[in-house]
Amino acid sequence: MAVKKFEFKQTYEEIEAGGKVYRMYMDDESLKKYKKLYQKYQNEYKDIQNIDEESFLDMSDEEQESWEKKSREIIENFITGVLGEGSFDELYELSGRSLLNMSELVYFLVDLQQAKTHQMQNEKVQDYYKKRKKKGKSS
Numbered sequence: 001m002a003v004k005k006f007e008f009k010q011t012y013e014e015i016e017a018g019g020k021v022y023r024m025y026m027d028d029e030s031l032k033k034y035k036k037l038y039q040k041y042q043n044e045y046k047d048i049q050n051i052d053e054e055s056f057l058d059m060s061d062e063e064q065e066s067w068e069k070k071s072r073e074i075i076e077n078f079i080t081g082v083l084g085e086g087s088f089d090e091l092y093e094l095s096g097r098s099l100l101n102m103s104e105l106v107y108f109l110v111d112l113q114q115a116k117t118h119q120m121q122n123e124k125v126q127d128y129y130k131k132r133k134k135k136g137k138s139s
Contacts, residue, residue, distance in 0.1 A: 013112060015083075017105070018094030022083045024109060026116055034113050037081040041106065044074045068099070075102045082109050 012023045024030075048070055056064065079088040079102065088102075095101035 013116060015109070015112070017091055020090065020094075022087060024082055024112065026113070031113065031117065034082060034110075037078050038110055041074060041078045045071075048074070071099050075099060075106060078106050079109075 011027045012025045015022045015024055048067055051067065056067070059067065076088040076092075079091060080086075083091075091105065092102060095105070
């Protein structure tokens with residue numbers, strides 16, 4: 001009887017940014033962590049995102065600086081949580097020191113995680129129906 005071989009898929013996605021490769025882990029614990037990080041990101045960002053351009057321009061220099069610092073903290077917490085310690089500073093420099101570019105990276109990472117999760121779910125459903133179809137033919 002032939003031995004059936006099974007190989008596990010890698011549990012990370014590699015992301016290249018600015019010529020450097022980062023790993024985004026896709027194991028169960030990491031996915032739970034990313035979900036919590038993104039919920040926290042959304043909640044915190046919602047508070048500072050509601051400022052229109054006119055209100056921002058009416059802020060004092062200190063208020064604007066505080067708003068920018070808070071934005072940076074929120075993005076940094078997410079990026080560091082997903083890509084690891086030190087990744088934010090490297091990527092921030094590579095982004096041209098742009099929080100707008102960094103927020104686009106946040107959404108890229110969230111989309112990647114969601115796409116991978118949906119792909120895995122779809123594969124499981126397809127496998128289930130293939131097995132059911134085979135059972136139906138053999139009956």
